[in-house]
Each structure stands twice: as structure tokens, then as C-alpha cells.
Amino acid sequence: MTSNATQQLSVLRQRIDNIDAALIYMLAERFRCTNEVGHLKAATHLPACDPAREAEQIQRLKKLAEDAGLDMAFTKAFFTFLVGEVVAKHKIIARQNQAK
Ligand SMILES: C=C(O[C@@H]1C=C(C(=O)O)C=C[C@H]1O)C(=O)O
Numbered sequence: 001m002t003s004n005a006t007q008q009l010s011v012l013r014q015r016i017d018n019i020d021a022a023l024i025y026m027l028a029e030r031f032r033c034t035n036e037v038g039h040l041k042a043a044t045h046l047p048a049c050d051p052a053r054e055a056e057q058i059q060r061l062k063k064l065a066e067d068a069g070l071d072m073a074f075t076k077a078f079f080t081f082l083v084g085e086v087v088a089k090h091k092i093i094a095r096q097n098q099a100k
Pocket residue numbers: 034037048049050051053054057082083086087090
């Protein structure tokens with residue numbers, strides 16, 4: 001590898017590290033928010049999962065992904081994985097609430 005290529009790789013990797021840090025902080029903030037929703041749902045006996053809301057979100061993300069030039073299949077798979085984690089946490093919160 002030339003020293004120019006090494007330098008370019010290093011600059012790109014620094015950008016990637018910055019983006020990863022932002023993603024981690026954004027995800028943590030999203031989970032803080034969804035945990036609040038989980039407590040609200042448990043207290044009001046609402047189901048952990050809301051398929052109608054998820055369908056709306058997917059429609060919105062479709063447009064955002066298109067505008068941002070992000071692959072829709074990836075976007076949907078990532079969203080589905082993320083929401084699956086949130087719903088699992090909501091179920092745990094609901095069980096903890098019932099046990100009180
Ligand atoms: C956070 C909620 O609970 C679930 C998780 C969602 C999410 O992570 O965006 C969306 C819908 C629900 O299935 C909600 O109902 O708003």
C-alpha cells in the first residue's frame with residue numbers, strides 16, 4: 001500500500017469511527033425513549049407490539065431511505081431487528097409490572 005493510500009484509509013476509518021459513535025449514542029437515546037413507552041404501556045395494559053404503528057413507520061422509512069440513497073431491504077431488516085428488541089424489552093417490563 002502506498003503511503004497516500006494508507007493516509008486515505010486512516011482518514012476514512014476516522015470518519016467511520018465518528019459515525020459509529022453517533023449511531024451508538026442515537027440508539028441508546030432511542031432505547032431510553034422506547035423504555036419509557038414500555039413503562040407507559042405496562043401501566044395502561046397496552047400490548048407490547050403495535051403493528052399499525054410499525055406499518056406507518058415502515059412507510060415513512062421507505063421515503064427517507066429512498067431520499068437518503070439507502071437500500072430499502074437493509075433499512076427494513078434493520079428496523080425489524082431494532083423493533084424486535086424493543087418489543088422484547090416491553091414484554092419484560094410488562095412481566096415485571098405484573099409481578100409487583
Ligand atoms: C415504541 C413502541 O412500541 C413498539 C416498538 C416500536 C419502535 O421501536 O419504534 C414501534 C411500535 C411498537 O411495536 C410504540 O408503540 O410506539
